[in-house]
Amino acid sequence: MTDIVLVQPPIRDFYLTRKRTFPYGLSRIAACLRSAGFDVTLFDGLATDRKRPLPVPQALQEAADLYGPPDASPFGLFHGWYHFGFSFEHCAEQIRKMQPWLVGISSLFTAYSGEALFLAKTIKKIHPKCKIVLGGHHPTAFPHDLLEDPDVDYVIRGDGEEAMTALACRLKTGRPLEGVPGLAFRDATGKAIAAEPAVVADLDSLPPPAIDLVRLDRYSRRSRPALVVAASRGCPMRCSYCCFGGDSSLGYRRMSWRRVMEEIDAALSRYDVGFIDFEDEHVSIDREGMIGFLREFRTRYGNRRIELRAMNGLYPPSLDPELIREMRDAGFRTLNLSLGSTDPVQMRRFNRPPVLEAFDRCLDAAAACGMDVVGYILMAAPDQTADASLSDLLALAERRVLVGASVFYPAPGSRDYGWCAEQGLLPSERAAFRSTAIPLSHRTSRLQTVTLMRIARMINFIKHLMDMGFDPAHLDAAIDGDALSERESNGAMLLHHFLSDGRIRGIDREGNVFFHRIDEATAEAFRAAIPSTRFRGVRT
Known part of the structure; x- marks a missing residue:
């Protein structure tokens, strides 16, 4: 008992x-x-x-229909509804x-x-x-x-x-x-x-998490246990789409870096951890404290080959070349950067300052350190057009970064949730409060959103080909050569067809090609922009 x-x-x-x-x-x-x-x-x-397949709930059927049949190509999205x-x-x-x-x-x-x-x-x-x-x-x-x-x-x-x-x-x-x-x-x-929500004001007063109760064998990376750490809670910013920002009643609080190290020490003394993810909303806000922590971590654990990551996203203005070098030396291999949008008007709508210049400085610093970068944008948000999101995707296509395209959903407690409620735009069922449901159809239609999602996949595939040494303007060598896997060859073939006629295709596991439902104007705008877009790979 x-x-x-x-x-x-x-x-x-x-x-x-x-x-x-x-x-x-x-x-x-x-x-x-x-x-x-x-x-x-x-x-x-x-x-x-x-995992067990189930019928798609009615609240998500429209999204499932837009995703279409299973697609074995690099441009496939989601198919099948499962109990995990x-x-x-x-x-x-x-x-x-x-x-x-x-x-x-x-x-x-x-x-x-x-x-x-x-x-x-x-x-x-x-x-x-x-x-x-x-x-x-x-x-x-x-x-x-x-x-x-x-x-x-x-x-x-x-x-x-x-x-x-x-x-x-x-x-x-x-x-x-x-x-x-x-x-x-x-x-x-x-x-x-x-009662009003409970707030732990002093995070240092909490004992280290009971990691021994977690099935670490189920949370591993490259056969070694992975660990999650949250050095802070909340965020001092007030982004419109976030429910954990400065408008939240819980407020922003953080542990001391000493306490963070003690938490990590307790876990690493018992387990051969190979990956640590900092799940903070804004882990790099305390620059000097973070640098001190990174140096101490490197001193204690530099020989254990532990990869560090901040998968929730890093705020570009809080980073600089020195901090990025310290992150690299401590074990960060990839920077997950929160861009939001390249459009200043949209950033004002998000209640965020423009960060593109800081984003580019981070890309340069990461390249100098030999680090990969994922750049996250938000699509289909309130008042956001498909053209604006396509411009964001094309901007990332020209940068040394992997595209991370996130679809907006109304988070209860956020400003955008309140706005959507006032406008009658909230989904009728709570199961639809997720990105995969494409919950909002305001100035970007759901068909446009799915088309943008596929375009993001196409851009990342082009970057992948470039990193492999192929010229996306001459796909015959990629299609006919033996350097690519079957999936990659199929992707090159489908990309070649898209460049010819602007139609996005998929391919099933038997090799049968089919057409995806797309917003033709958005797809054609992307195809027309490709000749003037100076694509870059993720690492080249």
Whole structure:
């Protein structure tokens, strides 16, 4: 038997990026519960390779139709809807066997809130005596909605470490629940009462995460365990699309770099970690502190060949050549840079200053250090046109960078979410609050968005060919040669056809070529711009 089980639910989507599902937040809550004397287990519903095909939900059918049939070429997008992870029934049965009296379920994203709620109901059905609490960004935004379900006993809003520990202590001793930070619950009359979100002001006061409870074998890179670290929470900026910025009630807070090093020391003393991802919204804001940390990390672990990354994106104005060199020397091989857009008007709409000049300086510094760069832009946002996004893609085509094209979705709590709500543009179902649903059709239609996504794939494929030494203006050598894989050869052939007639094709696994649905004007604008675009590779 165990006192408390913390659960990462399975999810349903077109795809799963395992490296972005590391249950870091649950491991931090587990550490606090342990410190208070509770026996805790972390059950990860995604810690398996299992996936099961399912019918596409009605809320995502339009997007699925636009993605089209399976495409084995480099220009393919998504196909097939899957349940990733253990079944709900398996999760519930494993939890029942542990006989916890409290179960905490993570519900980070609104798009997956249905899975978290269904798991709660499945657990309650076979283990009705346990109390169930949901926490994460979605419960923080919608506590009253969740408490309308009788299978949800409590909701924690905001930071979960101190709140979950306080709730567990109150339940164990039978004391009243009033005053538990961030707690939403029903009072004796059945009325839902929701406290303001809990905030851990001093992150240094928290114990290191309980990494030993995480299935590190499921989160590995090149056969070595991967680790996630968050040196801060929130962000001081106020970008319109972000729910964690300066407008958030949680505010911006950070750990001391000393404490970050202690957290890493604790993990590396036990595990042969080969990859560490800093999941901060703005990890490089403290330049001098970060440089000191990087130098100390290199001194302690430089011989262990650990790759460092900040996959959530780095803010270009916060970087400079010296800092980038220090990052390279400590283990960074790739810079993930947040560009947003090259259009100053769109950047004002995002409530962000233009960063293109700083972005270019970062590219030069990264090239001097032999580092790769991914540049992220946002497409199909409110008031954003397809022409503006195409200009962004062409700007990245001319730079030594891999294109990272992200599709906008309205994040509850963000300014853009509020604007979309006022304009009646929010999806009718919460399952559609994800990029893969192409949730917004404002000044960029959904067909234009999918066309832009394929153009981004085409640009990255052209860059790939250039890095291999091929001239995209003379594709016959690539098509007829034996230097390319079958997939690469098919891509070169389809690219050749596109340059001829402006139609984007796919190819199935039997070699049959078919046409994708596209916005013809957007595709033709891209084709017309290719002769005057000075393409560069990712490394050349």
